[in-house]
Amino acid sequence: MAAARSDTASRRLWKFHGGLHLAENKAQSVTQPLRPAALPKRLILPLQQHIGESAQPLVQVGQRVLKGEMLARPQGYISAPIHAPSSGVVAAIGELPVPHPSGLEGLCIVIETDGEDRWGRLPDAIEAFEKCAPEVLRERVRSAGVVGLGGAAFPSSVKLNPGPDHPIHTLILNGAECEPYITCDQMLMREQPERVVSGAHVLLHALGADRCLIGVEDNKPEAIQALKRAVAAAGVASLEVVAVPTLYPSGGEKQLIQILTGEEVPRHGIPAQIGYVCHNVGTAAAIADAVLQGTPLVSRIVTVTGEGVREAQNLEVLIGTPISELIAECGGYTPEVSRLILGGPMMGFALHTDQVPITKAANCVFAASLREAPAPDPAAPCIRCGECARVCPANLLPQQLYWYARAKDLDKVQDYSLFDCIECGCCSYVCPSHIPLVQYYRFAKAESWAREQERSKSDHARQRHQARLQRLERLEKERKARLRRRKEDLDKAPSTERSSEQTKQAAIRAAIERAKAKKAAQPVQPRNVDTLTPEQREQIANVEARRRGGDRRADTAGREE
Amino acid sequence: MLSAVIAISALALTFGLLLGYSAIRFRVEGDPVVDRIDALLPQTQCGQCGFAGCRPYAQAIAQGEAEINRCPPGGETTIIGLADLLGRDVVPLDAERGEEKPKAVAVIDEQVCIGCTLCIQACPVDAILGAAKSMHTVIASECTGCELCLPPCPVDCIHMTPVEQDIAHWKWPFPDAASGGVIAAREVH
Ligand code: SF4
Ligand code: SF4
Ligand code: SF4
Numbered sequence: 001m002a003a004a005r006s007d008t009a010s011r012r013l014w015k016f017h018g019g020l021h022l023a024e025n026k027a028q029s030v031t032q033p034l035r036p037a038a039l040p041k042r043l044i045l046p047l048q049q050h051i052g053e054s055a056q057p058l059v060q061v062g063q064r065v066l067k068g069e070m071l072a073r074p075q076g077y078i079s080a081p082i083h084a085p086s087s088g089v090v091a092a093i094g095e096l097p098v099p100h101p102s103g104l105e106g107l108c109i110v111i112e113t114d115g116e117d118r119w120g121r122l123p124d125a126i127e128a129f130e131k132c133a134p135e136v137l138r139e140r141v142r143s144a145g146v147v148g149l150g151g152a153a154f155p156s157s158v159k160l161n162p163g164p165d166h167p168i169h170t171l172i173l174n175g176a177e178c179e180p181y182i183t184c185d186q187m188l189m190r191e192q193p194e195r196v197v198s199g200a201h202v203l204l205h206a207l208g209a210d211r212c213l214i215g216v217e218d219n220k221p222e223a224i225q226a227l228k229r230a231v232a233a234a235g236v237a238s239l240e241v242v243a244v245p246t247l248y249p250s251g252g253e254k255q256l257i258q259i260l261t262g263e264e265v266p267r268h269g270i271p272a273q274i275g276y277v278c279h280n281v282g283t284a285a286a287i288a289d290a291v292l293q294g295t296p297l298v299s300r301i302v303t304v305t306g307e308g309v310r311e312a313q314n315l316e317v318l319i320g321t322p323i324s325e326l327i328a329e330c331g332g333y334t335p336e337v338s339r340l341i342l343g344g345p346m347m348g349f350a351l352h353t354d355q356v357p358i359t360k361a362a363n364c365v366f367a368a369s370l371r372e373a374p375a376p377d378p379a380a381p382c383i384r385c386g387e388c389a390r391v392c393p394a395n396l397l398p399q400q401l402y403w404y405a406r407a408k409d410l411d412k413v414q415d416y417s418l419f420d421c422i423e424c425g426c427c428s429y430v431c432p433s434h435i436p437l438v439q440y441y442r443f444a445k446a447e448s449w450a451r452e453q454e455r456s457k458s459d460h461a462r463q464r465h466q467a468r469l470q471r472l473e474r475l476e477k478e479r480k481a482r483l484r485r486r487k488e489d490l491d492k493a494p495s496t497e498r499s500s501e502q503t504k505q506a507a508i509r510a511a512i513e514r515a516k517a518k519k520a521a522q523p524v525q526p527r528n529v530d531t532l533t534p535e536q537r538e539q540i541a542n543v544e545a546r547r548r549g550g551d552r553r554a555d556t557a558g559r560e561e
Numbered sequence: 562m563l564s565a566v567i568a569i570s571a572l573a574l575t576f577g578l579l580l581g582y583s584a585i586r587f588r589v590e591g592d593p594v595v596d597r598i599d600a601l602l603p604q605t606q607c608g609q610c611g612f613a614g615c616r617p618y619a620q621a622i623a624q625g626e627a628e629i630n631r632c633p634p635g636g637e638t639t640i641i642g643l644a645d646l647l648g649r650d651v652v653p654l655d656a657e658r659g660e661e662k663p664k665a666v667a668v669i670d671e672q673v674c675i676g677c678t679l680c681i682q683a684c685p686v687d688a689i690l691g692a693a694k695s696m697h698t699v700i701a702s703e704c705t706g707c708e709l710c711l712p713p714c715p716v717d718c719i720h721m722t723p724v725e726q727d728i729a730h731w732k733w734p735f736p737d738a739a740s741g742g743v744i745a746a747r748e749v750h
Binding site: 104105106436442 | 615
């Protein structure tokens with residue numbers, strides 16, 4: 001198939017189901033060498049840049065911070081900290097637009113940079129990582145805030161801890177980068193292959209795995225050559241760079257594992273169940289920095305591309321850099337720009353504004369022209385052609401999923417393995433009826449999650465309601481029992497005359513008690529009033545007035561009842 | 562031959578005893594159909610269905626006395642769930658019962674509250690905190706949004722506030738049927 005370009009002779013490769021050959025459009029952004037982007041005046045750091053619990057701020061507005069200092073700490077196991085990408089002052093902590101398909105705002109820490117870019121104290125480098133316990137390496141990866149840089153942003157330390165039930169034999173590094181237009185991993189592998197190889201080394205040790213396969217699509221020959229040279233220089237036999245045929249979406253975790261090993265990750269399962277762990281090459285490089293240099297994740301490589309921007313290229317960007325500044329640095333927009341997409345054309349989402357920052361997950365800013373991202377065609381009914389099922393890399397039945405998602409039948413979509421859909425977009429791409437299939441699956445997934453949450457909320461409400469009913473029942477029983485007792489007491493009393501005398505006396509006693517209590521309550525001496533300001537006095541007067549008003553209203557309410 | 566007969570009879574006896582015992586020991590209390598219907602109802606306990614809460618409505622459905630489209634808070638999701646469970650057709654929500662509204666919680670205006678405790682008595686899930694002649698407040702995380710506390714309040718100080726949309730609770734919307742296709746770049750060479 002793609003054999004002409006691949007040098008796969010050395011190793012047997014397998015094929016996953018379906019897939020698409022797409023126009024690559026990668027050449028535009030690899031003409032210029034990788035370089036750091038300029039230091040922006042303001043860095044905007046969303047507290048939620050990863051999957052899991054959002055981070056909790058450790059700094060206050062006005063506080064001076066140094067580069068690499070932790071700004072927010074992880075909350076819970078699946079979470080990640082956020083570090084200052086440059087030195088400066090915390091200018092604000094508040095709601096700002098963040099890169100999210102909803103276009104909603106999220107809590108962010110804003111840093112006004114001072115231009116010095118001065119590093120703070122970093123944890124010591126762990127050069128002899130081979131002598132370190134895996135827990136120590138995991139903790140380092142966690143405290144460095146490393147998350148999956150391929151786009152998923154899942155905290156990497158969690159993936160390094162598959163647990164005693166899942167021994168890992170093979171580490172897979174994902175350098176496939178199958179999505180059109182995106183070239184950030186390609187640039188990394190081409191220009192800094194040593195970082196990837198060191199990362200592989202650290203990961204092998206942290207996982208206790210025997211070997212590492214680095215899978216790269218064969219449309220990136222320079223990257224493959226550079227990696228091979230770096231592997232040879234490092235002189236480790238357990239590392240192997242494997243060119244895989246170019247076929248979208250070979251960079252899907254399960255797909256890449258299947259291509260390289262022929263093994264299939266079980267449905268609803270994770271690779272660790274069959275002894276594999278897969279990390280993106282960019283993540284591996286970030287892990288190398290965290291362990292071997294002590295530097296936290298404060299920057300990443302971002303592809304800026306599309307016909308909507310003047311100079312497509314890759315830049316090393318500080319996390320938090322506003323996308324508008326990145327575009328300006330690439331020569332600004334062209335007149336053709338029609339849509340700004342974060343991520344690639346297949347799996348990315350449209351941004352509502354360019355004022356949002358680059359986050360850890362942002363691999364590509366795609367300023368698309370109308371030609372590159374045409375307005376969607378109107379959808380027609382499904383003709384059951386089966387094209388979607390033919391291309392689905394997860395081997396699902398997209399037309400059935402669509403049918404049930406459209407009917408909002410959340411149980412049935414799950415029977416058809418909705419959650420194994422990787423949202424690659426192959427089905428929507430080939431559908432002759434232009435049905436936005438993936439949007440239906442996203443909708444159905446979101447609804448299923450929400451339903452799960454609502455179920456647990458309503459279970460809780462049911463318990464509270466039942467507890468209340470039981471309490472009311474008990475109170476009612478007690479009241480009845482009291483009445484019965486009183487009636488029995490009355491019946492037992494020898495003469496009604498005396499008993500009425502008794503009640504009368506009791507009533508008088510009670511009245512006296514009440515009067516006494518009222519008297520005691522009246523001269524309440526206000527306390528702590530010696531050193532009050534006039535405003536405080538006024539406040540107290542207001543409260544007193546309201547209290548009197550309230551009493552009156554309460555009385556009326558009582559009477560009305 | 563004989564040993565086989567004995568063995569099989571012994572087995573049959575053991576299993577018979579075991580089954581008999583478990584039938585008594587693990588007997589399911591209550592009505593499983595009602596439970597399963599009740600599990601699909603939102604437990605708002607608002608009474609809009611015309612019954613004294615979700616469970617009574619579940620009982621009525623189980624006995625075939627009520628249609629499955631009487632619960633406005635559950636809306637379409639609940640109707641589809643019930644239709645699936647009971648093998649009935651999906652029907653639109655009974656408009657007389659009310660309409661599906663966005664989620665809201667009750668908030669007490671604490672400046673105005675007179676501490677009459679009437680709302681506490683109305684709340685089906687004990688989500689209101691307060692005591693006589695003291696300011697009352699709603700525990701937002703427990704409030705089901707049933708609105709039962711609004712009518713009894715003598716000073717009209719309880720208001721329903723829509724639950725604010727944030728990223729954590731945002732959901733992908735149902736696709737716009739008119740516009741199809743992917744964002745994806747088509748073949749551009
Ligand atoms: S490709 Fe489109 S029209 Fe064909 S079966 Fe799938 S959903 Fe239906
Ligand atoms: S988006 Fe989901 S259903 Fe469609 S082809 Fe990809 S994995 Fe299959
Ligand atoms: S309308 Fe729905 S939420 Fe309200 S009581 Fe009836 S079943 Fe429960």
